Amino acid sequence: MSDLADEPASIEDLVESFELLDDWQDRYGYLIELGRELPAFPEDARVAENKVKGCMSQVWLIAEPVDPESGVLRFRADSDAHIARGLVAILLTIFSGHSPQQILDTDPRPVFARLGLDKHLSMGRSNGLLSMVGKIKQIAAAAS
Amino acid sequence: MEPNDDRATLLNSPSAHPPRAPGLDNQTLPLFSAKHAREDFPALNQEVNGQPLTYLDSGATALKPQCVIDAVSGVYGRDCANVHRGVHTLSQRATAAYEGTRDKVQGFLGASAREEILFTRGTTEGVNLVASSYGQHALGEGDEVLITALEHHSNIVPWQLACERAGAKLVVAPITDSGEVLLEDFCAKLTERTKVAAFAHVSNALGTVLPVEEMTHAAHDAGAVVLIDGAQGAPHLHVDVEELGCDFYAFSAHKLYAPTGVGVLYGRRALLEAMPPYQGGGDMIDRVTFERTTYNDLPYKFEAGTPNIAGVIGLGAALDYLQRLGPLGIEAHERAVLEYASDALGDIRGLRVVGDAPSKVAVISFVMEGAHPNDIGEILDQHGVAIRTGHHCAQPVMDRFSVPATARMSLGLYNTREDIDALLRGLHAVKKLFS
Numbered sequence: 090m091s092d093l094a095d096e097p098a099s100i101e102d103l104v105e106s107f108e109l110l111d112d113w114q115d116r117y118g119y120l121i122e123l124g125r126e127l128p129a130f131p132e133d134a135r136v137a138e139n140k141v142k143g144c145m146s147q148v149w150l151i152a153e154p155v156d157p158e159s160g161v162l163r164f165r166a167d168s169d170a171h172i173a174r175g176l177v178a179i180l181l182t183i184f185s186g187h188s189p190q191q192i193l194d195t196d197p198r199p200v201f202a203r204l205g206l207d208k209h210l211s212m213g214r215s216n217g218l219l220s221m222v223g224k225i226k227q228i229a230a231a232a233s
Numbered sequence: 234m235e236p237n238d239d240r241a242t243l244l245n246s247p248s249a250h251p252p253r254a255p256g257l258d259n260q261t262l263p264l265f266s267a268k269h270a271r272e273d274f275p276a277l278n279q280e281v282n283g284q285p286l287t288y289l290d291s292g293a294t295a296l297k298p299q300c301v302i303d304a305v306s307g308v309y310g311r312d313c314a315n316v317h318r319g320v321h322t323l324s325q326r327a328t329a330a331y332e333g334t335r336d337k338v339q340g341f342l343g344a345s346a347r348e349e350i351l352f353t354r355g356t357t358e359g360v361n362l363v364a365s366s367y368g369q370h371a372l373g374e375g376d377e378v379l380i381t382a383l384e385h386h387s388n389i390v391p392w393q394l395a396c397e398r399a400g401a402k403l404v405v406a407p408i409t410d411s412g413e414v415l416l417e418d419f420c421a422k423l424t425e426r427t428k429v430a431a432f433a434h435v436s437n438a439l440g441t442v443l444p445v446e447e448m449t450h451a452a453h454d455a456g457a458v459v460l461i462d463g464a465q466g467a468p469h470l471h472v473d474v475e476e477l478g479c480d481f482y483a484f485s486a487h488k489l490y491a492p493t494g495v496g497v498l499y500g501r502r503a504l505l506e507a508m509p510p511y512q513g514g515g516d517m518i519d520r521v522t523f524e525r526t527t528y529n530d531l532p533y534k535f536e537a538g539t540p541n542i543a544g545v546i547g548l549g550a551a552l553d554y555l556q557r558l559g560p561l562g563i564e565a566h567e568r569a570v571l572e573y574a575s576d577a578l579g580d581i582r583g584l585r586v587v588g589d590a591p592s593k594v595a596v597i598s599f600v601m602e603g604a605h606p607n608d609i610g611e612i613l614d615q616h617g618v619a620i621r622t623g624h625h626c627a628q629p630v631m632d633r634f635s636v637p638a639t640a641r642m643s644l645g646l647y648n649t650r651e652d653i654d655a656l657l658r659g660l661h662a663v664k665k666l667f668s
Contacts, residue, residue, distance in 0.1 A: 113282075113615055114662065114665075114666065117441050117611075117612065117615070117666055118666055121666060121667070135579075138563060146605060146607045146638075147637065169605055169637060170605035170606075170607040170608050171604065171605060171608045172605075172607065172611050173605075175606060
């Protein structure tokens with residue numbers, strides 16, 4: 090597992106912001122806000138092959154061309170549901186901008202647990218996020 | 234409010250008297266009190282996310298009363314034996330309870346013979362059994378199977394498979410903007426090639442009650458046999474297969490307050506006798522040699538292998554329970570709560586009810602401006618309110634109304650106006666968060 094201290098400061102920012110919000114309404118409000126701030130997903134990439142298979146909300150994910158020098162992978166993603174889009178934004182904060190090996194070594198669950206959002210990455214949740222992590226790792230494995 | 238206080242208030246409140254349904258004579262209306270019946274459902278006595286549970290997802294599966302839980306536990310704790318196989322006491326007790334349920338189901342459906350009641354795994358298996366076995370028996374090249382545009386995937390895909398095998402064609406009767414199947418639209422799709430008409434009693438996604446009796450007559454006049462998918466009908470409406478005149482009626486036990494993994498398929502005896510077996514195995518045979526096997530009589534011909542004994546016995550307990558409560562009173566109560574919910578949801582600005590047929594039971598599907606149905610479901614869960622969100626295994630219905638998904642509240646006998654009030658509080662929180 091990679092050390093969380095090595096992650097970009099934004100993860101720590103997220104954790105800090107979540108800790109400041111003490112009721113669930115505010116935390117959901119913040120999550121929805123994170124989703125709204127996600128960069129626009131290219132419309133022409135909103136196609137079946139970029140869709141992450143999940144039972145309920147739709148999630149799309151693409152990897153941008155790899156930086157040939159660093160090998161660093163960047164992702165863009167979106168969802169048609171607001172809460173899912175916020176969770177997608179957190180996943181991108183965790184995974185985007187890292188080398189394939191770092192991505193393969195990173196377990197997103199501790200971060201979600203610190204944010205109090207761990208239930209969203211559980212098997213019981215059919216929101217496609219777990220499949221999104223799987224797809225990110227698949228892309229990383231293919232690039233490594 | 235503390236849930237325990239809530240329960241005490243409910244029990245002591247003067248409003249705990251049974252509801253009166255308009256148009257029904259008070260003297261003939263069976264006494265039914267949802268507030269008392271709630272006591273029978275242990276799952277209701279819990280908190281979810283710090284709030285008393287409000288369960289509005291009985292269309293997905295109904296909660297189980299204690300008597301059903303006790304019946305299942307009694308099978309495993311006492312009468313644990315296989316059925317139809319033993320001379321020993323335990324096996325005889327299990328067989329008597331298992332076959333006793335068949336008699337209860339026969340009464341529940343108004344079937345003329347117990348041999349017409351087959352136990353399955355659920356509605357889905359019932360439809361698959363008919364599509365496969367009757368399909369093999371009766372469907373040929375160029376024949377047609379008629380369904381409607383509001384069917385659950387379970388009443389679409391088995392027929393697609395059967396049509397592919399036979400070279401037959403699947404024909405779909407349309408629905409209106411309000412989510413209704415009009416008899417004339419249905420009849421317009423009937424031809425002399427229609428061999429089977431298969432349709433829901435009640436739409437799972439919209440709650441629409443279909444004119445099944447008239448549809449059945451029309452299909453029979455065209456020479457087709459009729460299967461009714463009763464998954465959402467049997468839990469809420471009086472069913473009499475003789476009155477309906479249908480040839481097959483399938484339902485699931487778990488939506489009728491009984492265990493999962495059990496269903497019932499009613500089939501007209503002459504058809505069942507003519508149909509080939511669906512699955513081979515133990516119990517469905519008469520005599521087996523390597524050269525040739527002869528099959529057991531109905532209903533066992535269609536019940537291969539050890540069945541879900543405890544589940545079937547649990548279904549028997551559920552039917553007894555419903556009989557004790559009084560189905561008419563339950564129906565009137567659910568109608569009153571649905572009306573209350575329809576009025577209340579209709580008052581929320583930015584909320585659109587999907588499917589507003591004049592005749593509906595137990596279900597309201599809706600979408601809200603600015604919030605995806607999953608967002609709605611998630612915020613409601615924080616309020617302890619359980620609803621279903623998604624396409625409800627009826628993607629063609631979602632396409633018809635141009636929505637990716639809906640939020641769906643559905644009622645069971647234990648739901649009260651207080652549950653609807655909890656839903657409304659949750660929906661106001663949704664509006665606040667997503668506006």
